[in-house]
Amino acid sequence: MEVSMSFSHDMDDEYEKLIRRMNPPRVVIDNKACKNATVIRVDSANEYGILLEVVQVLTDLNLIVTKAYISSDGGWFMDVFNVTDQDGNKVTDEGVLEYIQKSLGPEACFASSMRSVGVKQSMDHTAIELTGSDRPGLLSEVSAVLTNLKCNVVSAEVWTHNTRAASVMHVTDEETGLAVTDPQRLARIKELLCNVLKGSNKTRGARTVVSHAVTHTERRLHQMMFADRDYERVDDGLLDDNQRPNVNVVNWQDKDYSVVTIRSKDRPKLLFDTVCTLTDMQYVVFHASIDAEGPEAYQEYYIRHIDGSPVKSDAERQRVIQCLEAAIERRVSEGLKLELCTTDRVGLLSDVTRIFRENSLTVTRAEVATKAGKAVNTFYVRDASGYPVDSKTIEAIREVIGQTILKVKGSPEDPKPGSEESPTRFLFGGLFKSRSFVNFKLIRSYS
Structure with missing residues (x-):
């Protein structure tokens, strides 16, 4: 991690702070303007990444964006959700x-979390980031390995595509309940986990x-x-082109923008996933229109690269399309929800x-959390062969884990009719997230 900072960078930061003090963000929340939704309007001095910051706040609150209008051309950022x-x-x-x-008003500093990725320190837990080839039983x-090293997983999330x-796991020391700080122990954790991830895959x-x-x-x-280039398509034969998100990129020569249009089945956090990807690919969204009131979501973005240019080549255009498709597909999970x-x-x-x-x-996707001594x-x-889980398997698991801990809702034997196949993925074997009860439910998840 590079920690040095030039004088010019310091001056840029001070200038941005001055602009924010002179033009503090303004947030208006209106529950009367729209019959079926709460309208949130944010006005602020424009900064690179501000759109992602706003969308991230709404997403972290588990709010569903049904419509959005975004404009940040020039020195001012205005959008309505x-x-x-x-x-x-x-x-x-x-x-x-x-x-x-x-979070979004005058007290907020939009640039803070954009610049703090991988910088802030926590003594409550140790963060472990894992990427590698997916296979059954990897988790x-x-x-x-973590259990043998006297580490407890307190929260985690795993995606496969x-x-x-890829996984982000937060672990604590078994004895102290705090972060693992011993350098030799940390090096050992890293070494052993990397060996597990590598397995026999040399490619x-x-x-x-x-x-x-x-x-x-x-x-x-x-x-x-x-970074792991999961957007490079593997021809697994399970997902045909008609089932993938429809992403298109064209250049609007008169205005020197590239216009990105996306049509896909709607789901929560879809807007965050696309804005996050465009931002991390270093594209600036100048205007956007989002409509997700029906079962299909439509997104339209007017973008330029951070250097001021639109998409320059067909190769760049294809890369943008592939990366947005991957960002949308990563969260798609299907099967039996436990x-x-x-x-x-x-x-545990x-x-x-x-x-x-x-x-x-x-396991096709999973999450982990603990709260007040409870694992949820x-x-x-x-x-493992790709079919829905039958009732005999469920009952066998309930016998082992406990009938009162594990409850089943719906029919484990009935596959969801007309469900789309997601790209081949095996996942680590299982993970968790916060819930107040236990159940199985056969669904396709877009959360």
């Missing part, structure tokens, strides 16, 4: 509304990073998979993923 909660209702929670005002092996896997690399950095997990996952809640303990993740592996389950877990699982 129509948002609802997860149930499709207007946002009326005073705590949420106050948080939006504080089971990773979590077993196009035969690649694609594996990467393990261990630090105390505080990052935005979902943005880091996008960055990690982008939700579990139980008392947290060291080795290792035990659960081992049970999945022993019952021939493959979410898995999307399929049979």
Whole structure:
């Protein structure tokens, strides 16, 4: 990590701070202007990355953006979002509304988290970033290594796409409950995990990073998979062109913009995923229009590269298309949704993923969190051969994990009719996220 900073960079930062003080952001939240949504308008001095900052705040609150109009041409940033909660209702929670005002209003510093990726330090946990080739049971092996090294996974998220896997895991020392700080132990963790990720695959690399950095997990996952080139399509024969997002890029010569249009099935966080990818590819969004009120979402972006130029070649155009397709597909999970809640303990993740592996389950996507001593877990699982999980397998797992801990809703045997196949992915074997109850539900997830 480069820590030196030039005098000119310092002056640029001071100039940006001055501009923000002279033109503080203005946030207006209106629950009367629209019948079916809360309208949030943000006006501010324009800065590179400000759009991602705003979208990130709304996404982290699990708000659904149904419409958006964005304009940041010149020195001023103006955009309007129509948002609802997860149930499709207007946002009326005073705590949420106050948080939006504080996060996006005059008290906020939009550039802070953009510049703090991999910089802020935390002594509460150690962050482990993993990328490598996906295969059945990989998480089971990773979590077993961490358990043997006396580490507890307190939170994590794993994405898989196009035969690649990436994870951000937060672990603590088993004895102290705090971050692992011993340099030799950290080096050992990195070495062993990297060996597991490499496996017998010599054609694609594996990467393990261990630090105390505080990052935005979902943005880091996008960055990690982008760096791992998961957008380079593997012809697995499972996803035809008609099922992929429709992404197009053309140049508008009169205005010197490139126009990106995206049509895809709507899902939560779709806007964040596309804006995050454009930002990390160093494109600036000057204007945009978003419409996601129906089952299909339509997004239109007028962009230039950060150097001021539109897309220059067909090769660049194809790369933009591929990267946006990958960003949209990474979150798509299908299969049986498993939700579990139980008392947290060291080795729990290792035990659960081992049970999945022993019952021939493959996890397509998963998340992990612990809160107040509880491990709350979410898995999307399929049979290792790609078929839905049958009731006998579910009952076998319930017998091992516990009938009261694991509950089933819906029919495990019934595959969802007309469901789309997602790109081949095996996932590490299982992971978790916060829930207050335990259930299985057969769905295709876009969360």
